[in-house]
Amino acid sequence: MVLTVVLAVVGAAAGAALVWFVWTTFAPGYRDPAARIAAKIASGALVVDVRTPPEFHSGAFPGAVNLPLHELAEVGDRLGPRSRAIVVYCASGHRSKRAASVLRQAGFSDVTNGGPLFSLPRRESGRDA
Numbered sequence: 584m585v586l587t588v589v590l591a592v593v594g595a596a597a598g599a600a601l602v603w604f605v606w607t608t609f610a611p612g613y614r615d616p617a618a619r620i621a622a623k624i625a626s627g628a629l630v631v632d633v634r635t636p637p638e639f640h641s642g643a644f645p646g647a648v649n650l651p652l653h654e655l656a657e658v659g660d661r662l663g664p665r666s667r668a669i670v671v672y673c674a675s676g677h678r679s680k681r682a683a684s685v686l687r688q689a690g691f692s693d694v695t696n697g698g699p700l701f702s703l704p705r706r707e708s709g710r711d712a
Contacts, residue, residue, distance in 0.1 A: 614676055614698030621704040623695045628668035630697070633682040638674060644703050652678045655685045665690045672697035 614620070624630060630647040632639050639649040650658065652673070662669060669691060671682040676698040683696040697703050 668693040
């Protein structure tokens with residue numbers, strides 16, 4: 584009886600965690616709209632990969648620069664003027680959401696959350712992101 588209750592509680596918690604992950608990763612509003620992301624990239628926005636260096640080296644968006652999330656607080660002037668258009672992305676969208684917030688708090692006024700790498704638009708050259 585006790586084991587059944589424990590398993591039910593653990594199962595409910597796991598289910599809730601899965602629902603939260605799916606909702607925050609794929610729900611509308613979690614990342615900026617795809618059309619906005621594509622337009623920013625097409626107009627020359629700086630694309631910043633906020634994953635770790637090993638993740639970046641395993642495959643990244645063409646032309647992206649790697650600036651891990653934990654280094655954003657000390658970004659200083661490395662990203663250029665605070666008015667520069669920036670698109671941030673990561674593996675799942677969680678770190679890019681946090682990165683967009685950190686950059687806005689640092690005074691960057693044109694930051695777009697690109698979400699996960701797999702959802703970024705293809706470059707015009709036809710290469711996959």
